[in-house]
Amino acid sequence: MAAGPYNYSYIFKYIIIGDMGVGKSCLLHQFTEKKFMADCPHTIGVEFGTRIIEVSGQKIKLQIWDTAGQERFRAVTRSYYRGAAGALMVYDITRRSTYNHLSSWLTDARNLTNPNTVIFLIGNKCDLEAQRDVTYEEAKQFADENGLLFLEASAKTGENVEEAFLDTARKIYQNIQDGSLDLNAAESGVQHKPSSPRGTQLSNDQPANKEGCAC
Amino acid sequence: MAVNMAASGEDQRPRGSESSFSSHGHSSRLPNSPTLPWDKFSNWLHCICVVTFDLELGQAMELIYPGHIKLSEKEKMNICYLSFPDSNSGCMGDTQFCFRIRQSPGRKAPSHTDTQWERDAPVYLHRDHAHYYGYVYFRQVKDKSSRRGYFQKSLVLVTRLPFNNLFNFLTEIVAPEYFDNGEPCLEAACHDIDQWPSPQPGETLSLPMMGMVIQVRIPSKQDKLATTPVQVIHQQSTSPIPAPYVLPSLHEADIFKCLHPVLPHVQMLWELVLTTEPIIVMAPSPTVCSETVLALTSMISPLNFCSDFRPYFTIHDSEFKEYTTKTQAAPPVVLGVTNPFFAKTLQHWPHIIRIGEMGNIVSGGRQMLKTKKSSSLKTIDAKPGVYTTYKPFLNKDKNILKRLQKGIASRRPNEVQTAMLKRYLLELTQSFMIPLERYVTSLMPLQRNVSPWKQAPRLKPFEPEEFLKTVEHSGPQLTSGLRGDWEGLYRRFFRSSNFEGWLRARQQEVDDKLQALHLEALCDADLSLWIQGRPEVEVVDLVLKLREKMRFAASNKVCVKDEVLHRLTLHLDGIIRALPEDLRTILKSS
Numbered sequence: 001m002a003a004g005p006y007n008y009s010y011i012f013k014y015i016i017i018g019d020m021g022v023g024k025s026c027l028l029h030q031f032t033e034k035k036f037m038a039d040c041p042h043t044i045g046v047e048f049g050t051r052i053i054e055v056s057g058q059k060i061k062l063q064i065w066d067t068a069g070q071e072r073f074r075a076v077t078r079s080y081y082r083g084a085a086g087a088l089m090v091y092d093i094t095r096r097s098t099y100n101h102l103s104s105w106l107t108d109a110r111n112l113t114n115p116n117t118v119i120f121l122i123g124n125k126c127d128l129e130a131q132r133d134v135t136y137e138e139a140k141q142f143a144d145e146n147g148l149l150f151l152e153a154s155a156k157t158g159e160n161v162e163e164a165f166l167d168t169a170r171k172i173y174q175n176i177q178d179g180s181l182d183l184n185a186a187e188s189g190v191q192h193k194p195s196s197p198r199g200t201q202l203s204n205d206q207p208a209n210k211e212g213c214a215c
Numbered sequence: 216m217a218v219n220m221a222a223s224g225e226d227q228r229p230r231g232s233e234s235s236f237s238s239h240g241h242s243s244r245l246p247n248s249p250t251l252p253w254d255k256f257s258n259w260l261h262c263i264c265v266v267t268f269d270l271e272l273g274q275a276m277e278l279i280y281p282g283h284i285k286l287s288e289k290e291k292m293n294i295c296y297l298s299f300p301d302s303n304s305g306c307m308g309d310t311q312f313c314f315r316i317r318q319s320p321g322r323k324a325p326s327h328t329d330t331q332w333e334r335d336a337p338v339y340l341h342r343d344h345a346h347y348y349g350y351v352y353f354r355q356v357k358d359k360s361s362r363r364g365y366f367q368k369s370l371v372l373v374t375r376l377p378f379n380n381l382f383n384f385l386t387e388i389v390a391p392e393y394f395d396n397g398e399p400c401l402e403a404a405c406h407d408i409d410q411w412p413s414p415q416p417g418e419t420l421s422l423p424m425m426g427m428v429i430q431v432r433i434p435s436k437q438d439k440l441a442t443t444p445v446q447v448i449h450q451q452s453t454s455p456i457p458a459p460y461v462l463p464s465l466h467e468a469d470i471f472k473c474l475h476p477v478l479p480h481v482q483m484l485w486e487l488v489l490t491t492e493p494i495i496v497m498a499p500s501p502t503v504c505s506e507t508v509l510a511l512t513s514m515i516s517p518l519n520f521c522s523d524f525r526p527y528f529t530i531h532d533s534e535f536k537e538y539t540t541k542t543q544a545a546p547p548v549v550l551g552v553t554n555p556f557f558a559k560t561l562q563h564w565p566h567i568i569r570i571g572e573m574g575n576i577v578s579g580g581r582q583m584l585k586t587k588k589s590s591s592l593k594t595i596d597a598k599p600g601v602y603t604t605y606k607p608f609l610n611k612d613k614n615i616l617k618r619l620q621k622g623i624a625s626r627r628p629n630e631v632q633t634a635m636l637k638r639y640l641l642e643l644t645q646s647f648m649i650p651l652e653r654y655v656t657s658l659m660p661l662q663r664n665v666s667p668w669k670q671a672p673r674l675k676p677f678e679p680e681e682f683l684k685t686v687e688h689s690g691p692q693l694t695s696g697l698r699g700d701w702e703g704l705y706r707r708f709f710r711s712s713n714f715e716g717w718l719r720a721r722q723q724e725v726d727d728k729l730q731a732l733h734l735e736a737l738c739d740a741d742l743s744l745w746i747q748g749r750p751e752v753e754v755v756d757l758v759l760k761l762r763e764k765m766r767f768a769a770s771n772k773v774c775v776k777d778e779v780l781h782r783l784t785l786h787l788d789g790i791i792r793a794l795p796e797d798l799r800t801i802l803k804s805s
Contacts, residue, residue: 083751
């Protein structure tokens, strides 16, 4: 029997950044498990989530790095950002301070990733309209000025969560297709998996059932 | 071709199954975590309830023990109504029976001990994650001190485990003590249960209970099916401790006693239960109807009855409307009822078993040889029998009936009759299942297809038509002398939840096994060579996959040798050591 096909053609590395408590882990959990984590513990260090998605008929495995928002974590930021193909930058629409800090997060992202890294701005907690502290228009303008993709989303209701993760992947894939992202560059954050491996590559081997890939 | 197969297998994965999420907050309970009060109790029971008849309120929950246990309002209401006989059948004195209710959604997921239990225990003894069983001891006696002149109270054991005999016996000990002496008895009984070892498949346990010791063997998946292990009672004459009470079986019904009234139809009933046809059991008392329903669902053992069944069902049950609606076909469930009201409400049901008073059985015996049309059931005092227009797929086996009849004539003991009937049904079920098992074995991938560089192979899909082609030469006729339309019976079975449940369990078993083999293959692979020159993203991907494998191994669903786990840990450490220091820190902290 010939080597079976991979069930994905690319791995994209994503990172999620933003202040403490903006809902980074909840967004990740909503995306990978399609569930809202009601009382999410503070993230310590880094957590990983994976999910296989499809873009233009290609299966892509997303490897998502979720970090603690705390300042003390800055010690390991370099390796965190290294090789990220996508960065989701999150603020909380009900807390203006988390929005005000975006420029410093953006500086980090720009300095520590490569120029092709797709940065997506997410205004989380859009279900809490009554407590809104940052208008959509204001954030949209910030995103446009800085060349960022932007959506308001809710990890609680799931609104726009899929869209944010998938749009980022589409943009990365588009960059690969039009040649602006060089896959051979060491830090592209994208790993192409050849479709007919020569028996030395490790394929995906996730068990099919939910229990198998326990949290 | 092989490639296509793998690809099609992939498409069948449920959506979202390809995602995973690792988090600190989700670590499962460790096996060596300290035992808290009530931990051991909850291995056996959810809680004990006392239901009383309040003159103002009707049935009312008097007590839930232990006090921290929460039941939803709906669960409480169902327990209250189902703990009392539903008709004016005059259950004077003490009455024991069993019911089953739906759990309210949102209960917590199985814990660590469950996966182990579910690996080794027969599937029909698994914890029910959607239902509770209630084992009831109801007392109704004259009581001059009560305003109504009657004492009417029930003690109910609420549990997810279908250990029918053990729990019936338990209520028999605890309830009278409680009715006579009050709450301290309940406290003492619960304290005893909280000392019980957790149920271990294949072990004989000694369970202390209010001064006595109950000895019972917990069945195991590995048990030889045909022979029930014989209990040896050791005489402990020198010991000051009284000899334990040996419970002959944890769960098995006395099916001869229960099915005696409808014995001529036993083979047809087996077909109806096998294919999850809607069945109503009408009986004069909750005891008889609940025992009969449990006997029916056990007829296809070791196959698990996967559809809903309610040993005792009343008009107050929250599923009453859902199950008795006439706007759609009767649901594939088995209901036990006593209220004469049902004779009218459920007369459209396709199969009705009517069991009379125990005294009527002998006199009614002759009439029951033929099945009856349900139109004759309109009156509430209809004769006992099976009311159906069903035509069995298989020809009748007159031999077993003759043997059992002979036993009745010669007053052969019930246990012997039950053993004969059980053996007959077991052989019938096995004759039916062996061709299916054989076919599933042919769907197994080859061991040489398990490679560390590919994803673990999976069981090929079950193709009913392909299977039916094998029935012609290697079907049930090899092991059973019965003739008839076996193919028709298989087709009917494929539409039932029993088939679905069986296939799912088989697939799970095979897939778990293949995962374990894949794990071993990974162990033997040279991973440190593989990672050389690989980009970070791919190495991290490998680390995440290995961790997931280890979690799978630790979940206890499969037996993985400690050595394999140890070597996998070494692999993982080796890979992480080869990474740049900052990344190493990240992976260590995650």
